[in-house]
Amino acid sequence: MPRFYHDDPAWSDVEPIAQDDGGPNPLAAIAYTDEYSEAMGYLRAVMANNEYSERVLSLTEHIITMNPAHYTVWLYRARALEQTDTSLADEIAWLNPTALMHLKNYQIWHHRQTIIDRLGSPDGEADFIATMLGQDSKNYHVWSYRQWLVKRFGIFDDKELAWTESMIEEDVRNNSAWNHRWFLVVGGRGGQGVSEDIVKREIEYAQTAIRKAPQNESPWNYLRGIIRHAKLPTSTVKSFILAFADLEKPDEVYSSHALDLLADIYIEENKKDKAMKVLDLLANKYDPIRAHYWNYRKGLLEETGAVG
Amino acid sequence: MASSQAPSSRSGEITSPGNRVEQISDSDFEEELNGTAMLDNAEYLSRITPPLRDMLETGTSQVQDETLEAILPFLEGNPNDFDLNSQGIPKLQRKKHVAFLERALGYYPPQFAAMDAARPWLLYWTLQGLTALGEDVSQYQERVADNFSAAQHPMGGYGGGHGQLPHLAATYAAVLSLVIVGGTEAYDSINRKSMWQYLGQMKQLDGGFTMSPGGEEDIRGAFCAVVILSLLNLPLDLPPDSPARAHGLSSFMDNLGDWVSRCQTFEGGISAAPGNEAHGAYAFCGLGCLSVMGPPQETLNKYLDMPLLIHWLSSRQCSPEGGYNGRTNKLVDGCYSHWVGSCWALVEAAAGKKGLWNRNALGRYILSAAQFKKGGLLDKPGKRPDAYHTCYNLAGLSAVQRIYIFDEGRQRGVGNGDLVAPFHWKEDGLYDGDKVWDNDDVVDRVHPVFVVPWGKAEDCRLYFERKECL
Numbered sequence: 106m107p108r109f110y111h112d113d114p115a116w117s118d119v120e121p122i123a124q125d126d127g128g129p130n131p132l133a134a135i136a137y138t139d140e141y142s143e144a145m146g147y148l149r150a151v152m153a154n155n156e157y158s159e160r161v162l163s164l165t166e167h168i169i170t171m172n173p174a175h176y177t178v179w180l181y182r183a184r185a186l187e188q189t190d191t192s193l194a195d196e197i198a199w200l201n202p203t204a205l206m207h208l209k210n211y212q213i214w215h216h217r218q219t220i221i222d223r224l225g226s227p228d229g230e231a232d233f234i235a236t237m238l239g240q241d242s243k244n245y246h247v248w249s250y251r252q253w254l255v256k257r258f259g260i261f262d263d264k265e266l267a268w269t270e271s272m273i274e275e276d277v278r279n280n281s282a283w284n285h286r287w288f289l290v291v292g293g294r295g296g297q298g299v300s301e302d303i304v305k306r307e308i309e310y311a312q313t314a315i316r317k318a319p320q321n322e323s324p325w326n327y328l329r330g331i332i333r334h335a336k337l338p339t340s341t342v343k344s345f346i347l348a349f350a351d352l353e354k355p356d357e358v359y360s361s362h363a364l365d366l367l368a369d370i371y372i373e374e375n376k377k378d379k380a381m382k383v384l385d386l387l388a389n390k391y392d393p394i395r396a397h398y399w400n401y402r403k404g405l406l407e408e409t410g411a412v413g
Numbered sequence: 414m415a416s417s418q419a420p421s422s423r424s425g426e427i428t429s430p431g432n433r434v435e436q437i438s439d440s441d442f443e444e445e446l447n448g449t450a451m452l453d454n455a456e457y458l459s460r461i462t463p464p465l466r467d468m469l470e471t472g473t474s475q476v477q478d479e480t481l482e483a484i485l486p487f488l489e490g491n492p493n494d495f496d497l498n499s500q501g502i503p504k505l506q507r508k509k510h511v512a513f514l515e516r517a518l519g520y521y522p523p524q525f526a527a528m529d530a531a532r533p534w535l536l537y538w539t540l541q542g543l544t545a546l547g548e549d550v551s552q553y554q555e556r557v558a559d560n561f562s563a564a565q566h567p568m569g570g571y572g573g574g575h576g577q578l579p580h581l582a583a584t585y586a587a588v589l590s591l592v593i594v595g596g597t598e599a600y601d602s603i604n605r606k607s608m609w610q611y612l613g614q615m616k617q618l619d620g621g622f623t624m625s626p627g628g629e630e631d632i633r634g635a636f637c638a639v640v641i642l643s644l645l646n647l648p649l650d651l652p653p654d655s656p657a658r659a660h661g662l663s664s665f666m667d668n669l670g671d672w673v674s675r676c677q678t679f680e681g682g683i684s685a686a687p688g689n690e691a692h693g694a695y696a697f698c699g700l701g702c703l704s705v706m707g708p709p710q711e712t713l714n715k716y717l718d719m720p721l722l723i724h725w726l727s728s729r730q731c732s733p734e735g736g737y738n739g740r741t742n743k744l745v746d747g748c749y750s751h752w753v754g755s756c757w758a759l760v761e762a763a764a765g766k767k768g769l770w771n772r773n774a775l776g777r778y779i780l781s782a783a784q785f786k787k788g789g790l791l792d793k794p795g796k797r798p799d800a801y802h803t804c805y806n807l808a809g810l811s812a813v814q815r816i817y818i819f820d821e822g823r824q825r826g827v828g829n830g831d832l833v834a835p836f837h838w839k840e841d842g843l844y845d846g847d848k849v850w851d852n853d854d855v856v857d858r859v860h861p862v863f864v865v866p867w868g869k870a871e872d873c874r875l876y877f878e879r880k881e882c883l
């Protein structure tokens with residue numbers, strides 16, 4: 106049932122502001138329904154008056170059901186919630202089904218963040234996020250929101266880590282889950298050092314994942330990241346890498362990413378000829394689409410003049 | 414091409430007027446060309462497909478397999494029955510794309526209400542796409558100026574439309590659209606003083622920018638803000654009422670490079686905000702922001718780990734698809750032709766080296782797989798075309814086909830004042846390595862940082878350099 110305001114006594118004091126698409130012959134103009142057009146006219150009017158009230162909340166709710174991608178309506182609703190005495194818990198309850206219907210919507214997540222921030226408690230959020238990721242396991246807004254939540258409420262705990270592990274377990278190629286692990290272990294902790302034990306644990310964790318699917322880029326990036334962060338030489342994992350790629354057995358390579366790190370090891374060890382051979386294998390055989398890149402790396406090596 | 418016939422004579426025959434697909438499709442000539450192309454494509458695909466493949470099945474590998482299955486026919490053959498160029502690859506379907514974009518500027522039925530807040534984008538993508546295809550858009554000057562006068566907010570900046578709150582994304586799209594059509598009326602329609610004040614409200618203590626008052630802070634904000642500051646020649650001093658001033662900041666540039674730096678992730682790419690996952694679109698925003706702040710060889714090298722960034726960018730190219738994905742283990746998508754593809758000009762300027770990336774494979778993806786049969790470009794075969802994917806596939810194609818270099822000399826005398834680095838770019842001719850396109854398939858020049866037609870950014874900046882005050 107469409108809803109209108111012009112004959113609603115509760116709105117009789119408001120003079121709607123008509124839509125102006127810009128000039129007599131607007132570009133990319135939308136033929137709005139009468140219902141949408143009228144509701145937006147009333148929104149422009151209450152915004153011009155800085156009105157924050159119960160009826161403004163119901164008006165914004167009405168518009169959101171018609172167009173949830175309208176950032177203005179969300180931002181104005183957030184202000185109205187602040188100015189009126191509305192239950193923030195009710196707001197979250199209303200938000201849940203709306204968010205599930207519109208997974209890729211920026212505004213809903215920012216709105217949720219604003220409300221949860223004011224509520225001051227992350228209770229129930231982890232479950233809700235899990236439901237959302239069940240629909241779309243790599244949704245950028247959802248993962249970003251999770252990172253905000255962890256930081257805002259200091260949830261760098263074992264439970265969060267275990268949940269992240271379960272996400273990686275479900276799909277070892279889910280890079281968003283790997284990124285979240287990094288956030289929990291290293292990135293979100295504001296430059297705090299990572300202990301030797303944890304570095305060891307993380308290296309082993311990445312290695313176990315690599316063994317399941319050696320051509321999976323995510324754990325390799327994670328492994329490289331941990332090694333670099335701990336300022337360890339790449340040769341720390343040399344024997345592990347050699348199991349996947351060994352210059353002695355150029356026809357039995359199991360991972361191009363292993364070759365990539367092997368080149369780094371030879372560069373570290375100042376074995377330029379070997380590094381060149383590894384980069385050649387990547388360019389010519391195991392990763393030909395990136396031949397330009399591998400050749401660029403070779404060029405850099407030639408410039409350094411390291412001995413073979 | 415394995416064939417003995419000279420490519421030039423073939424393309425001449427195909428392009429001659431009246432030689433329509435239906436007429437030539439049953440000729441021996443067409444079959445010969447298609448047959449040779451199929452063989453060439455099959456040979457290419459077998460050469461470029463990575464030999465290593467894991468057996469473990471997960472959600473990621475399932476959608477990747479399905480996607481490749483949908484794309485391969487387009488890389489192997491010509492399911493759209495497009496005219497082919499001398500390389501046996503679909504020609505750029507210029508006329509169809511122009512018609513598609515012109516339709517995108519027309520009226521939309523009520524179910525498009527969701528686009529209400531995104532009309533500035535629709536205008537920008539469409540106008541930019543048209544110019545990349547060689548169309549003159551000056552006929553739209555007045556209508557674009559009218560459109561954005563209605564969307565300009567009294568407090569400064571632009572909203573998605575009349576009565577909407579100002580938003581940096583809408584403001585960026587509005588300014589770029591006005592820059593693309595150009596002309597005094599369009600320039601003068603921008604209230605630069607209130608724009609400057611609005612940007613002052615967006616500046617955050619940590620150096621970044623929020624997208625709207627009370628809105629999210631992410632790297633789009635940083636990029637959009639510096640693009641606007643530079644194009645409109647606005648003062649870098651924060652306005653007196655900027656909240657960031659109360660925290661001791663005095664310039665829009667304060668802490669900005671460091672904030673962008675914090676968005677580089679352990680993978681090497683750049684994320685929306687510190688801690689988030691590296692993502693192709695945010696990578697372009699980050700590199701673009703730094704390339705407005707100063708010459709890329711200074712700013713990129715100063716604020717980013719370049720070897721790691723280059724490694725990550727390079728890894729975004731999907732094989733054998735040739736197009737880019739936006740994140741590790743995600744699917745190829747035509748819009749990253751620009752978001753990732755256009756990073757390379759900036760990166761090569763910083764590295765002082767050329768030839769870091771596989772232009773030809775990306776060109777192949779765009780021409781073979783990202784053109785929609787009836788016009789417009791798309792994410793991948795099976796999706797619908799839209800103005801967004803049309804604009805950014807074409808911008809990516811420009812990055813593929815043309816060499817853009819950072820030049821010490823200024824362009825056309827532009828560059829009195831701040832944030833002048835982006836006015837140093839020059840086009841150094843067409844890419845002359847292996848390529849799957851003919852000259853007929855080459856799109857127009859696109860500014861590597863501003864993503865507007867060549868010369869338009871300079872016109873706008875010159876206009877405002879000559880203005881005495883805000």
Ligand SMILES: [Zn+2]
Pocket residue numbers: 746747748749792802
């Ligand atoms: Zn896309």
